[in-house]
Amino acid sequence: MKENILETLKNLNFTEYEAKAYLTLLEDSPLTGYAVAKNSGVPRSKIYEVLDSLTLRGDILISPGNTAQYIPVPAKELIKNRRIKAEENFERAEKSLAEFERSTNDRENIWNIMGRNEILEKVKDCIGLANKRILLEVWKEEFEELESELRQAAKRGVNVTIIAYGEIISDFANVYLHYMGDKITEEYGGRWLVMSGDDSEVVAGIVSLDNDSRAAWSRHVGLVMPITEVMIHDLYIMEMMEEHREVLEESFGKNLINLRRKFSIHPDFKKHYMK
Structure with a gap:
């Protein structure tokens, strides 16, 4: 089942390491970066790069302190955010492609x-x-x-x-x-x-x-x-x-x-x- 969920997350624009880190935090959080690497199988040399990417995208949250700890955005909220972002992208693509098509046609018409x-x-x-x-x-x-x-x-x-x-x-x-x-x-x-x-x-x-x-x-x-x-x-x-x-x-x-x-x-x- 976990393998299926990993593939689903990849379809939502997660890398394999990002998907493993996010699922690990869904199972148990808050966790330190070290703990996420240990539990997920993501190499320690890559874990903070992966966690930074997830944080910037809004998929996980960080609790600053002497030792930073991470928690995931709830799965339902993650899907909602992805759906909103996808709709925005579709609307932007529809508008820009229509404008491009119109502009291309108009270049030859009076x-x-x-x-x-x-x-x-x-x-x-x-x-x-x-x-x-x-x-x-x-x-x-x-x-x-x-x-x-x-x-x-x-x-x-x-x-x-x-x-x-x-x-x-x-x-x-x-x-x-x-x-x-x-x-x-x-x-x-x-x-x-x-x-x-x-x-x-x-x-x-x-x-x-x-x-x-x-x-x-x-x-x-x-x-x-x-x-x-x-x-x-x-x-x-x-x-x-x-x-x-x-x-x-x-x-x-x-x-x-x-x-x-x-x-x-x-x-x-x-x-x-x-x-």
């Missing part, structure tokens, strides 16, 4: 999101998953709805950098006020939102059309890389405008209007994405 509220909810999800950096190109209206999630991300140590259209003030983010501000809204005929999380996923789309607003969300590197890099280049331009605005506007017109006109395909020099 998802369409319809509706302003739905877009903002997806952005909130992405903010919650970010660990290192969030780049966000946003108007004040949408920033106000995302501010709480962004603040929580900053508290977690995430670097939050915002390219702001309109007056956005924040005590937790690096805010770059776009040099064009509201004039961009007029030129483009609406507001968009672009978010890059950890350089690994992006949400980008139009958010000023209420239920007809639409955006793309993806972890596909073919979108993540260029969208993230375009945002970084916007930051380059704003840094340069901050330091050398007078020189740049002398070459390219106020707010770089001549550059925007140069690369427009429409006679009115406005954008016509939203028709």
